[in-house]
Amino acid sequence: MKRTLTVLAVAIAATAGGAAWYIDSKQPLRDGELRLNGLQAQVTVRYDERGVPHIQAQNEADMYRALGFVQAQDRLFQMELLRRLARGELAEVLGAKLLDSDRLFRTLGIRAQADTHAAKLDMHSPAGQALVAYLDGINQYQTSRPAPVEFDLLGIKPRPFTIADSYSITGFNAYSFATALRSNPLLTYVRDELGADYLKVFDVDWHSQGVVGKPALAAADWQDLNAIARLSLDALSEAGLPQYEGSNAWVIAGSRTASGKPLLAGDPHIRFAAPAVWYEAHTQLPGEELYGHYQALSPAASLGHNRDFAWSITMFQNDDLDLIAEKVNPDNPNQVWYQGRWVELQSREEVIAVKDAEPVKLTLRRSPHGPIVNDALGAAAQGKTPIAMWWGFLETENPILEAFYELRTADSLDKARAAAEKIHAPGLNLVYANAKGDIAWWAAAKLPKRPTGVNPAFILDASRGEAEKDGFYPFADNPQEENPPRGYIVSANFQPLSPIGIQIPGYYNLPDRGQQLDRQLSDSSVKWDLQNSQALQLGVKTGYHQRVLQPILADLRAAAADEQERALVEQLASWNGEHQIDSVPASLFNQLLYEISRAAMADELGAAFFETLLASRPLDYALPRLNADAASPWWDNRGTEALENRADSIKTAWQATLAHLRNQFGAEPSGWAWGKLHTLTHNHALGQLKPLDRLFNIGQFAAPGGHEMPNNLSHKIGPAPWAVFYGPSTRRLIDLDDPTRSLGINPLGQSGVPFDAHYADQAEVYIQGLYQPQHVREEEVAAHSQGVLRLIPR
Template sequence: MKRTLSVLAIAIAAASAVGAWYLQSKQPQREGEQTLSQLQAPVSVRYDERGVPHIRAQNQADMYRALGYVHAQDRLFQMEMIRRLANGELAEVLGSKLVDTDRLFRTLRLREHARRYVAKVDPNSPPVQALQAYLDGINQYQASHPAPLEFDILGIPKRPFTAEDTMAVAGYMAYSFAAAFRTEPVLTQIRDQLGADYLKVFDLDWHPEGVLSQPLAAADWRDLNSLAQLSHQALSAAGLPQFEGSNAWAVAGSRTASGKPLLAGDPHIRFANPAVWYEAQLEAPDFKLYGHFQALNPTASLGFNEQFAWSITMFQNDDLDLISEKVNPDNPDQVWYQGQWVNLEHSEEIIKVKGEADVKLALRRSPHGPLINDALPTPKGQTPIALWWAFLETENPILDAFYQLNRADTAAKAAAAAEKIEAPGLNVVWANAAGDIAWWAAAKLPQRPAGVNPNFILDGASGEADKPGYYPFNANPQELNPPRGYIVSANHQPTPASGIAIPGYYNLADRASQLDDQLAKPDVRWDLKNSQALQLDNGSGYAKRLLAPLLGDLRAAAGTPDEQALVEELAAWDGDHRLDSRPATLFNQLVYQLAREAMHDELGDAFFDNLLYTRVLDSALPRLAADAQSPWWDQRDSNAREDRPAIIKRAWQASLTHLDTVMGDDRSQWQWGKAHSLTHGHPLGLQPPLDKVFNVGPLPVPGGHETPNNLSHKVGPAPWSVVYGPSTRRLIDLADASRSLGINPVGQSGVLFDAHNRDQAEPYARGEYQPMHNAEADVARHSRSELTLQPTR
């Protein structure tokens, strides 16, 4: 027995040692030396207390090559997954459940577009040279080190990363901005099936001339709704980040405590593990920047140094049109375009599926763009729907744009860089130490025929889908050193000085108003401390605006003294989504229940669920609440005619019943922090029990839907999981950029069991900030280790 136990103990110890060795082999190397071919000189990589690399090279080519190397050792699996998503190759490693996602991205033609884009660029241009050096660093790391743990679990083969992968990923990022796919089918269904009276709450012009000359059949509507659902699911099912909104502001030195401009920014992106941004400081004799980098991109999307800083938000302009094509009754392979029948283009794709047979995909394209019906495995409708998308149709030198923006120390240079961002639309908010603040709404805005409203599906046969040209960049909304002394960008609809109409799916104005109200106070001098408080503001005027016309009906619906007390608590609530707030819980449940009771009977399950994912619902509900005569208040599935009080009573009672069920009948415990939590999901954490290993959370968090601290959830019933929010919070005072602050929502590293894999998750949830070391003295003082990359002898 003793001998058997001894052998067993030795076996367990040996297995543990092998397991520990295996996991250790996957960890990043942050000290010592490594050789890297094609380096011209040694490169120093110092890591600070958060695992952020500070790269010092003797030339920019070495600098970018080193960035690729260290980025890969922290985020190689993220790079692999995001290029597979963009290229439609997830099913090859994740199985048949991802075939629909792959089919969608193949239909979008992202990798086809990437190949054409790369074939046209100048290989000797500085941006392309930087990209190639960066990709070489990634590939050298991948070729010389063990694959990440996730590669082993999924059986992912190693293969080199290419410039085409980088551009395909740029397309994925651009597509994740596009709200039209989820919104236009719903709005067109309401317009054509319910009528103009039902559109009033969406504040959209009624265009009878825009009604399709060949109305869509029921099967076509089912296809469109399936496509809208697929679009959302494809972006969430892969467990990868997607862009949603953002805050940014710049304050002139006349309004700051330091006398120099201050820049703040927090792009709002779907949470994931690893997080979207990789922080790194880059330095060469002729270049220095602390940047936030996306996977497979050598240029920083966000950055600063001692001379200048910038942040970005989503413009939210509508750069994607859905177009109904008219088919030749004598030839289903032709559509009517500009007065004649033209042939559709055809191509075929093969989707490899793990453990199963390949899937063949037949793709078609009209003169307006790819036919998105082909994204469905078994479309039922007969009407082809084309996708016109500015990302596919413009020259869009976005690689050049951000390369220049990384070096834009003057307003003129920043403006020239912003002009090259043609799609997706971005707001660039910029400041420099010389005292300038500026903002450019960067996008190539298409001209559309008079009277055309791109909020709806367009008629491809009538010419309304044609684009006669583009507006010049100087017609875009933009500001330089405005007299008020600050600029704020929060995805609200901008008003261009040129007066041109810019259709879009803009966010509520409440978040921008909340920021503007604070920034406009003449007696406040802005610094890092009060700027933190503004970024972490959990309040919103939306609740008061929505509730005000309903309070009488709610008071009438409250049947007990306890319910009456709850209504009065809502009436007095300031809209602050603090962790201990009970009104926040009740309000968010009531918002969902109000939408459901008023709109579900007209739309049905599928279209109502898609409406919940759109921004137009946010703006519609206050208008609905204020219009007691809206037809939405009547229940179509009832013989009686309901009014607003009756629907409000139903929504109120349903809200209380649901909260009693999921949060308990001790209503004092209906606190926001117990109903509202953040989990950073990993692609392998989508299914239990792996979620316990790979995901981070849940963590209770304050904030809410469209508050400045935009920790936002889908409109739905309690409890609420945060979907997206500040992907970083950055504050840069250009009087002393070495004191800049930031935070990563999870951690710098994407490697499981690494010390920096999730070390910032709890501080982030608590609203804490960390220093972003930029000055040499700070970098030296906070260095924890140093890796030296040596040229191959």
């Protein structure tokens, strides 16, 4: 027995020692020397207490090569997964469950478009040279250092990262901004199958019938369209990768700040994932520096600042994606009607490799308007109407790499404006300030000229010319402001106004978040600084709850069955809308939102379209308008013989709300506190598999804030508990009086390497609403240096 126990102890120790050695071998090297090909001089990389690299180089090529190398140390698996997602290659490493996602992204045409753009890149341009050097740094890391643990678990064979991979991820970003694939089928179904009385709650009154008619879609076509909507929603969550959802940014002129210089704030709203989206790096050249936030496979910072200027971005939310019902030749199903004649659909063959299964062959079609999205469903497609997709990303030159490359040195309004003009897709709001005192905002995108009266919120009818475009508006016609007299600019995804009065269709978020920020910034008695700006970013209320509750308070009071219920109704009536973690009204309100939606709309839409509605932005607009309209036909339940009114449906929703909360979380309302029901977990792509979730996922954290408020820790409308799925992907505050004192935070950690000290070292700080210094001063960088990596020419 003693010998057996001794052998067992030795085996366990050896296994533990081997595991420790294995894990240690995968960790980033942040101290010592490494040799790199292509360097012209030594590059010094100092890592601070958060794992942020401070890169000192003598020339641009060395700087970008070093940036690629150190980013790959921390984020190689993220780079690998994102390029595979964008190019439709996930099933090759994750198996058949990702086949639908791959088929969707192949259908969208991102891969083909990226290959075309890559072939056209001017390799001798400054931006082209930066990308080439950056990718070389990534590839040198991949060939010289151990592969990430995820590569071993999934059997990924390393292959070089290419220019086409970088452009593919740009296409993924553009796709994740566009919600037309999700919302257009839903709104068209409501318009065409339920009618105008049902449609009006969705706030699409602008020419809601299109130009002259509507496409004739059969039941099987609706089935396909909803399947495409669901596929579009599920594709990203299945891969465990980030999706771009919204953002806050504002800039305040020196006349309104305590320092007398502009102050910029920004917090892009992106789906949470492990690792986090942004990779922070401080890069220095002789006479030039930038503290930047970088995305995977991009050498140009998407967010940045230095001592002279700063910028942030939000989603423009312009509609640059149309779904178009093609008219098919009854004598030839491979022809569609286009500009007065029948034309052939183009087609191409692609093959998707599938792990542990046979490859899958695809036939992907394209009309003159764009890819046929029905092909994303493969053999599951039932409808006969080809639905084409016109998408700005596929139709513009889109020199977005050059745009952000040029922003690195944009120390004037003219330079920043010129860079913004090169952003075509996805549409972005660029919010900018400089130390000279300028503040500005440009809505950057190529805006298409659609036929008069066409509303692209609906599926367009190709046979009537609704899908045709007459080019694009010039950049000067885009919404924009420079140094407005009021002394501040807010960008929060609400619908902007064009300087020439053109209508700009879009998937705009509720105005409440922007209105809340505007109310606070408009207070001329406040002088803004880094401290009170934190409170603004961390705000956990808007006026949305009032718009939803006020019209139905009488119905809620009538529905209350006893003293406890009446007390709960009065808590809602007097509630200020704050979503603090100890708030019971916040939980009551959010459960009630779902139950009202279900009681009013599930019967008309059916299960499939109702699920799509719950994950779509139109519902945010619909609920206040629905509650304010006692005569809306939505209130009647088609499943009963009686004719229900608003009071009946509100009573049903109230009773269902209480039943759910009591059954799931106990009879005492004290157990319904928001932080118990509203939580954040950072999910890794492998964390969907047990027991790997315990190794790779981070959380749960009780989460304050909520849907469409400044601290936009957002969840989908649905039954409690609520999982936060997107929110501030970073929070940044830069006072141009002394940008070296800027503040920021990473929701998780700088590193994407499991078991690394910086994998999740900021997660607790982030959820508590705290900030970290972003070191720029030489003495601060030196004082906080935790390791020095020297990259030496080979």
